Amino acid sequence: MPAASKAVAVSPAAAVPVPGATAEIVTFRPPLRPVLERVGEMARHVAGIVLPPLIVIGLSLLVWQLLCSEPGARLPPPTKVVSDAWDFIVDPFYDNGGIDKGAFWQITKSLGRVGIGFSFAAVVGVALGVLIGQSTWAMRGLDPIFQVLRTVPPLAWLPLSLAGFRHSDPSALFVIFITSIWPIIINTSVGVRNIPQDYRNVAAVIRLSWWEVFWKITLPATVPYIFTGLRIGVGLSWLAIVAAEMLIGGVGIGFFIWDAWNSSRISDIIVALAYIGIVGFLLDKLIATIGHFVSHGVAAQ
Amino acid sequence: MTQPYLKFEQIGMRFRRGQMSTEVLRDIDLIINKGEFVSLIGHSGCGKSTLLNILGGLLQSTTGEVFLEGKVVDEPGPDRAIVFQNHSLLPWLTVYGNVAIAVDKVFGKTKSKEERHDWVMHNLELVQMAQAKDKRPHEVSGGMKQRVGIARALAMQPKVLLMDEPFGALDALTRAHLQDSVMEIHARLGNTVMMITHDVDEAVLLSDRVVMMTNGPSATIGEILEIGLPRPRRRLELATDAEYARCRAAVLEFLYARHRVPVRAAA
Numbered sequence A: 001m002p003a004a005s006k007a008v009a010v011s012p013a014a015a016v017p018v019p020g021a022t023a024e025i026v027t028f029r030p031p032l033r034p035v036l037e038r039v040g041e042m043a044r045h046v047a048g049i050v051l052p053p054l055i056v057i058g059l060s061l062l063v064w065q066l067l068c069s070e071p072g073a074r075l076p077p078p079t080k081v082v083s084d085a086w087d088f089i090v091d092p093f094y095d096n097g098g099i100d101k102g103a104f105w106q107i108t109k110s111l112g113r114v115g116i117g118f119s120f121a122a123v124v125g126v127a128l129g130v131l132i133g134q135s136t137w138a139m140r141g142l143d144p145i146f147q148v149l150r151t152v153p154p155l156a157w158l159p160l161s162l163a164g165f166r167h168s169d170p171s172a173l174f175v176i177f178i179t180s181i182w183p184i185i186i187n188t189s190v191g192v193r194n195i196p197q198d199y200r201n202v203a204a205v206i207r208l209s210w211w212e213v214f215w216k217i218t219l220p221a222t223v224p225y226i227f228t229g230l231r232i233g234v235g236l237s238w239l240a241i242v243a244a245e246m247l248i249g250g251v252g253i254g255f256f257i258w259d260a261w262n263s264s265r266i267s268d269i270i271v272a273l274a275y276i277g278i279v280g281f282l283l284d285k286l287i288a289t290i291g292h293f294v295s296h297g298v299a300a301q
Numbered sequence B: 001m002t003q004p005y006l007k008f009e010q011i012g013m014r015f016r017r018g019q020m021s022t023e024v025l026r027d028i029d030l031i032i033n034k035g036e037f038v039s040l041i042g043h044s045g046c047g048k049s050t051l052l053n054i055l056g057g058l059l060q061s062t063t064g065e066v067f068l069e070g071k072v073v074d075e076p077g078p079d080r081a082i083v084f085q086n087h088s089l090l091p092w093l094t095v096y097g098n099v100a101i102a103v104d105k106v107f108g109k110t111k112s113k114e115e116r117h118d119w120v121m122h123n124l125e126l127v128q129m130a131q132a133k134d135k136r137p138h139e140v141s142g143g144m145k146q147r148v149g150i151a152r153a154l155a156m157q158p159k160v161l162l163m164d165e166p167f168g169a170l171d172a173l174t175r176a177h178l179q180d181s182v183m184e185i186h187a188r189l190g191n192t193v194m195m196i197t198h199d200v201d202e203a204v205l206l207s208d209r210v211v212m213m214t215n216g217p218s219a220t221i222g223e224i225l226e227i228g229l230p231r232p233r234r235r236l237e238l239a240t241d242a243e244y245a246r247c248r249a250a251v252l253e254f255l256y257a258r259h260r261v262p263v264r265a266a267a
């Protein structure tokens, strides 16, 4: 508590009015204590957030290391993962042609597919959601269908889309699209239905046109719901793309894992899994952050 | 013969829910003069909001018509701006934006961009909210939200200002403060106002006339009390005023002695 005791020593001096003499000291010193204290407080706060996961991760790695160190273990321990996959970890940008590319290129390719498929799903999903939300009849008719379709696992769509598109790339995009669109539609339509009657009354009193109601009331009032749907959707697309890529082949983190399995590069698989998890987490945070800003803090982060 | 400014003629209202049908309002006849401040008081559920919403055009009466300056009211419009009980500000707009959305729509064709900006600011100043113009509704207090709601309604330059329990959700001090603001604005602008309230003091303090409604179902106007108190009125002086006490007693008597138990017509 050095900062606090110093402050006690300082404050009587500051309290004595010395005309025209210590103005500088009086204005400068008091903030010093809060700053020091605040830095300490912040450090403690950050430590409180960062330390527990670090400890848990450390312990898990240790247990893993112990379990997998004995001869005959089927999975490599962390140290071996790092040494085996060292090239893959340190140089994410290598490109040896074909599908032999670094982690960066693999992930970028997968992200690109998610970006395209998910964007389509977002636009179509929000549009459909708004339409369905406006009409009780459409809601009653379509909702049961959506509730059934949304439970179909992503990969179950793949054979059908391959049959339809005859090429693997558009099929993968379609799988992402069809996987992520349901939560977007459903959340958007629920959002539209939940717009408070008050907002509609306000719109009616100032006589907004249909189009103005859509832009100025419906859409902004639904934004928090839309982003809930988008968050679920982006998570599902990331799940779907990794699985779909395993089947369609080519560059992409999903097929990379499959390829690594076929060549028994277990360590590469483990590193790739870590990357997939981190990217998925970042995607979720990205959508949540955009939602937070677009909804002016109403959508939860 | 001069045409009445605002006239309710034989208003009746029935709500149907499936086979069930309840008559909420019956035989409402009322004439309100220009610049008059009229309060509507009655027990909960008697149909005050229903009547106000019929005037606001948000509901269609089953029978009868409302005439404003001789024209039938049949849809909502800015000439009958409403201050809602729960402020109903749009949370994604700032305080300024909430007033501007109405001003831009109502005066989009008749005022320039600059004039509209000035008009928004003028109305925010009227309710003393100009300094908080960039805040969002969730960042200001309940009383401040209600002020913005009033500014939004006033900014439409309505022929009649409708207020549905505008201060119902506020604490007593904030409420008194806003009542003073409303009296001041009414004195300055001379709006015609129709206000719903549950508060007897509020009704007597603010109104030129208090319209007292009988209990539902089939509620109608039971009595109309003229408040002869001179303006400007000051709440402190009125506390000991004999006429104020008489009006207050009359409303209380109506509400709690004569219409305490819902009157049911023998069927």
Ligand SMILES: Nc1ncnc2c1ncn2[C@@H]1O[C@H](COP(=O)(O)OP(=O)(O)OP(=O)(O)O)[C@@H](O)[C@H]1O
Binding pocket: B015, B016, B017, B024, B042, B043, B044, B045, B046, B047, B048, B049, B050, B051, B216
């Ligand atoms: N849309 C509706 N459908 C069916 N009944 C309704 C509807 N709106 C109101 N009512 C009924 O009409 C009656 C009057 O409602 P209203 O909201 O006008 O009362 P109120 O006098 O404003 O009450 P409060 O003081 O509690 O606000 C109530 O019994 C209510 O249940």
Ligand SMILES: [Mg+2]
Binding pocket: B048, B049, B050, B164
């Ligand atoms: Mg009401």
